[in-house]
Amino acid sequence: MSDYKELLEKAGEFHGDICGGIVMGTKLAIHGMENMGMTPGEKDKRLIVFTEIDRCISDAILSVTRTSMGKKSLKPMGYGKSAATFVNIETGEAIRVIDKKVNKDYPEEPVEERIERIAKTPGEELFDIQKVKVKIDPNDLQGKPLEVAECVECGEEVLDGKHHLRGGHAYCTSCYDKSYYEIIG
Numbered sequence: 001m002s003d004y005k006e007l008l009e010k011a012g013e014f015h016g017d018i019c020g021g022i023v024m025g026t027k028l029a030i031h032g033m034e035n036m037g038m039t040p041g042e043k044d045k046r047l048i049v050f051t052e053i054d055r056c057i058s059d060a061i062l063s064v065t066r067t068s069m070g071k072k073s074l075k076p077m078g079y080g081k082s083a084a085t086f087v088n089i090e091t092g093e094a095i096r097v098i099d100k101k102v103n104k105d106y107p108e109e110p111v112e113e114r115i116e117r118i119a120k121t122p123g124e125e126l127f128d129i130q131k132v133k134v135k136i137d138p139n140d141l142q143g144k145p146l147e148v149a150e151c152v153e154c155g156e157e158v159l160d161g162k163h164h165l166r167g168g169h170a171y172c173t174s175c176y177d178k179s180y181y182e183i184i185g
């Protein structure tokens, strides 16, 4: 329990404040790592985490699991769901941890009370766990880039096999498909 409070504190520091999402995300990450036989709060080179939402809980998951995008150990999926998958890349073992949304029963709960309640509640009561299989492309693992291509359209470099082939030529995603930006200058 003291562990939870300590990790919560750190996650709050990283996020900027301890909000409801940090309270749950910290607990979710602890539950996930413990179920993987790993130590919450400690970096584990075998771990890759897929988070399914770009909201508060993912900051707590990043903080507790010590994963990062730069180390290719944190994969943001943007599904808009309060869930995360923990993969052991050595054994292939993977679990998906899903928030059961128990907090819906406590709509007006102040965050201090939520912290105390969540600290005391066993993870099993708050989260469901699915055993899953995750196929990880070697390009998505840490290390030297396995593939480097140059887009024939914009001339920019594309790493990690993220290019697309058309007529034997390499294209970046922006040139091949649609882009999230529009060049105006």
Ligand SMILES: [Zn+2]
Binding pocket: 015, 017, 019, 020, 021, 022, 056
């Ligand atoms: Zn927040």
Ligand SMILES: [Zn+2]
Binding pocket: 151, 152, 153, 154, 155, 156, 171, 172, 173, 174, 175, 176
């Ligand atoms: Zn391009």
